[in-house]
Amino acid sequence: MVRYPGADRNAVDGVSFELHGGELVALLGPSGCGKSTLLRTVNRLVPLDGGRVVVDGRDVTELDAVELRRSIGYVIQAVGLFAHMSVAQNISVVPSLQGWTGAQIAQRVNELLTLVGLQPAAYRNRRPSQLSGGEAQRVGVARAIAARPRALLMDEPFGAVDVLARSALQRELVRIVRELETTTLFVTHDVDEAFRLADRIVVMRAGRVEQVALPLELFDQPATEYVRDLVHAGDDVYRRYFMHARELLRSAIG
Amino acid sequence: MSYFAAHPARVAALAAAHLELVGVALAAALLVAIPLGLWAARRPKVAPWLLGTLGAIYTIPSLALLAALVEWLGLGYTPIFVALVVYAQFMLTRNIVAGINGVDRAQVDAARGLGMSPLQIVLRVEFPQALPVLIGGVRIAAIAMISIATLGGYVGGVGLGVLIFNGLTLHQTQMIVAGSLAACALAIAVDATLRLAEAKARIG
Amino acid sequence: MSISRARALTLIAAMPALARCAFDRSHVRVGSKNFTESFLIAEIYAQALENAGMRVERLFNLGSTQIAMAAMARGNIDCYPEYTGTALIDVLHLPPIADSRTAYDVVARLFAQRYGIVWLRPSPMNDSQALATTREIAAARRLTTLSDVATAAPHLRLATIQEFLARPDGLPGLQARYGGFRFREVRTYDIALKYRALLENKADVASAFTTDGAIESDRLAILRDDRHLWSAYNVAPLLRKATLQARPAIAHVLNGVSPAITDRAARSMNAAVENSAADPADVAAAFLKSLGGRTDRP
Numbered sequence: 001m002v003r004y005p006g007a008d009r010n011a012v013d014g015v016s017f018e019l020h021g022g023e024l025v026a027l028l029g030p031s032g033c034g035k036s037t038l039l040r041t042v043n044r045l046v047p048l049d050g051g052r053v054v055v056d057g058r059d060v061t062e063l064d065a066v067e068l069r070r071s072i073g074y075v076i077q078a079v080g081l082f083a084h085m086s087v088a089q090n091i092s093v094v095p096s097l098q099g100w101t102g103a104q105i106a107q108r109v110n111e112l113l114t115l116v117g118l119q120p121a122a123y124r125n126r127r128p129s130q131l132s133g134g135e136a137q138r139v140g141v142a143r144a145i146a147a148r149p150r151a152l153l154m155d156e157p158f159g160a161v162d163v164l165a166r167s168a169l170q171r172e173l174v175r176i177v178r179e180l181e182t183t184t185l186f187v188t189h190d191v192d193e194a195f196r197l198a199d200r201i202v203v204m205r206a207g208r209v210e211q212v213a214l215p216l217e218l219f220d221q222p223a224t225e226y227v228r229d230l231v232h233a234g235d236d237v238y239r240r241y242f243m244h245a246r247e248l249l250r251s252a253i254g
Numbered sequence: 255m256s257y258f259a260a261h262p263a264r265v266a267a268l269a270a271a272h273l274e275l276v277g278v279a280l281a282a283a284l285l286v287a288i289p290l291g292l293w294a295a296r297r298p299k300v301a302p303w304l305l306g307t308l309g310a311i312y313t314i315p316s317l318a319l320l321a322a323l324v325e326w327l328g329l330g331y332t333p334i335f336v337a338l339v340v341y342a343q344f345m346l347t348r349n350i351v352a353g354i355n356g357v358d359r360a361q362v363d364a365a366r367g368l369g370m371s372p373l374q375i376v377l378r379v380e381f382p383q384a385l386p387v388l389i390g391g392v393r394i395a396a397i398a399m400i401s402i403a404t405l406g407g408y409v410g411g412v413g414l415g416v417l418i419f420n421g422l423t424l425h426q427t428q429m430i431v432a433g434s435l436a437a438c439a440l441a442i443a444v445d446a447t448l449r450l451a452e453a454k455a456r457i458g
Numbered sequence: 459m460s461i462s463r464a465r466a467l468t469l470i471a472a473m474p475a476l477a478r479c480a481f482d483r484s485h486v487r488v489g490s491k492n493f494t495e496s497f498l499i500a501e502i503y504a505q506a507l508e509n510a511g512m513r514v515e516r517l518f519n520l521g522s523t524q525i526a527m528a529a530m531a532r533g534n535i536d537c538y539p540e541y542t543g544t545a546l547i548d549v550l551h552l553p554p555i556a557d558s559r560t561a562y563d564v565v566a567r568l569f570a571q572r573y574g575i576v577w578l579r580p581s582p583m584n585d586s587q588a589l590a591t592t593r594e595i596a597a598a599r600r601l602t603t604l605s606d607v608a609t610a611a612p613h614l615r616l617a618t619i620q621e622f623l624a625r626p627d628g629l630p631g632l633q634a635r636y637g638g639f640r641f642r643e644v645r646t647y648d649i650a651l652k653y654r655a656l657l658e659n660k661a662d663v664a665s666a667f668t669t670d671g672a673i674e675s676d677r678l679a680i681l682r683d684d685r686h687l688w689s690a691y692n693v694a695p696l697l698r699k700a701t702l703q704a705r706p707a708i709a710h711v712l713n714g715v716s717p718a719i720t721d722r723a724a725r726s727m728n729a730a731v732e733n734s735a736a737d738p739a740d741v742a743a744a745f746l747k748s749l750g751g752r753t754d755r756p
């Protein structure tokens with residue numbers, strides 16, 4: 001439960017759900033529904049007024065906040081790359097805070113740049129100002145997972161990226177977190193994005209959870225009218241088709 | 255000009271003492287202004303009040319403040335040193351607050367979320383990016399201080415002010431001119447140097 | 459950053475200043491007032507001390523007698539040159555004493571008693587007050603004595619310094635002793651600019667001192683004090699008792715120099731600085747050199 005000072009209702013209330021290891025879960029809802037707030041309670045950027053957040057069996061308030069955050073990746077819409085540092089230096093932030101050696105860091109930077117689809121030799125020494133929106137967020141993701149966190153928090157990560165680059169990035173993200181088996185919680189207001197990427201979706205409205213379910217369940221068995229209107233809005237047919245395709249793929253891969 | 259020619263060593267020595275006085279006072283002023291500025295930058299309600307107070311102090315005529323300090327601290331180096339530190343506060347603190355607040359909030363949020371401690375955020379993210387603005391403040395403060403420091407000659411201090419005030423007493427224009435020109439030259443040199451530093455901080 | 463940390467940091471910031479002050483204790487601090495002669499004599503004292511191997515800090519240009527005395531009291535300076543007449547009238551508020559010896563004895567005794575300040579050996583130089591005018595005006599208006607000026611005053615403009623208007627032996631003293639002396643216009647100037655007013659015809663009469671270098675100029679004439687209003691003004695080094703006790707060598711050096719400063723020496727030194735724009739440090743050095751082996755060593 002979170003309440004901001006001066007607010008007339010709780011920003012987040014009555015939320016309870018669990019993430020399973022390696023899952024990619026979307027927090028979906030309109031602006032102001034408390035999804036970003038909820039996300040930020042996980043790494044203690046927002047303090048809890050009631051309830052608990054448990055990571056890896058440990059209550060987050062028992063852990064040192066700074067250490068906790070270093071063990072969880074964090075990506076934001078505005079990316080927030082450090083303008084006075086090179087791409088390599090940006091990616092190195094958490095490893096360097098954790099005391100990795102220069103050689104370890106250098107190797108990791110190259111690994112990560114390759115992983116996010118940027119050629120290391122070309123990108124290592126670039127400045128954030130020299131990157132496109134899509135490139136910047138790739139670096140942002142690389143930076144977030146540099147120290148091999150088991151969990152990743154993302155707050156509308158592709159909101160600032162142009163539409164064309166967005167779908168490429170979305171695909172890449174899924175590939176990356178699957179490969180690394182990183183438990184990922186990401187916030188979005190885009191229904192399609194949620195359906196495309198998430199294993200499970202948490203639908204939120206006005207600080208409360210409307211439903212937590214697999215995408216297909218949301219579609220076929222919406223718990224409330226709000227959920228039904230949400231998932232059926234816009235490109236309804238395409239969505240259904242898309243999800244069937246995904247289910248087929250999933251069952252094929254196993 | 256002929257005073258320069260006749261006594262180059264003396265002018266140089268006084269100029270060096272002047273620069274030393276301003277340099278040490280600037281360093282001391284920064285030791286106060288940096289924590290003060292950081293503290294105020296985080297408190298948007300307090301900052302205008304603080305800067306307003308410092309600004310008001312800045313408008314006190316320097317001679318008046320110096321006279322009051324002499325009453326309290328006696329003559330010589332100390333009152334002019336304190337006066338310089340006090341006057342520098344306004345410009346330095348203002349620029350520190352502006353510099354820190356000018357840093358992109360998203361970068362600070364990212365820094366926090368990635369796991370930098372508050373001190374690390376200041377040292378690794380906010381300060382490097384606020385540095386050009388800070389150096390700009392130092393530059394402005396230094397030039398003002400070079401000028402104000404000439405008043406030291408009136409209260410038994412050190413530096414080029416001694417030349418100027420001696421010149422006034424002895425009504426020897428050469429001395430006054432020499433002292434003033436040397437002070438101007440110092441100010442120009444300091445300005446040019448710090449502009450370079452400011453530019454470097456921006457690119458780097 | 460809490461307030462107490464900020465305070466601690468300010469203290470640290472003040473360290474260089476504090477350190478410097480502590481370091482300065484080893485220096486002898488010589489003060490002077492803000493006119494040429496005081497400057498010169500103080501410079502002579504300072505160089506004599508330096509020649510004797512001591513380190514000197516100069517706090518010259520102190521604005522007035524009050525400031526200089528306050529600086530002595532506070533220990534901001536250890537010594538400075540003062541005049542018997544000034545001490546008598548401005549500090550002790552006693553009537554003027556024309557005889558040099560008597561004036562000196564009185565001030566020496568009372569300063570030691572009241573302020574813990576010691577008067578070292580005086581100079582023969584007597585920088586008394588005077589009124590000066592241009593030779594043209596003296597001729598045109600037949601002015602040779604102060605009595606002449608007293609009656610002619612309503613037609614004359616006076617250029618003077620602030621102190622002259624306030625001190626009992628200044629204008630008030632003239633008016634009391636001579637009567638008259640109601641000037642048509644009275645204006646105050648900085649000490650350094652007073653004679654310029656006279657020479658530029660902005661004033662007819664100026665208050666003066668008998669060792670002013672400007673008097674050497676052949677355009678000026680001094681008016682005679684026929685009723686002996688004015689006090690003796692011999693200069694001597696004043697030294698704080700505490701400093702004397704701690705470092706008696708200082709007195710030794712200054713006593714070796716002070717008796718050598720005569721009226722003539724004073725006037726020519728003043729003239730060199732004021733008329734010929736010589737550097738006081740050079741003038742003082744030349745004077746000390748001319749004394750040859752006569753300055754004592756500790």
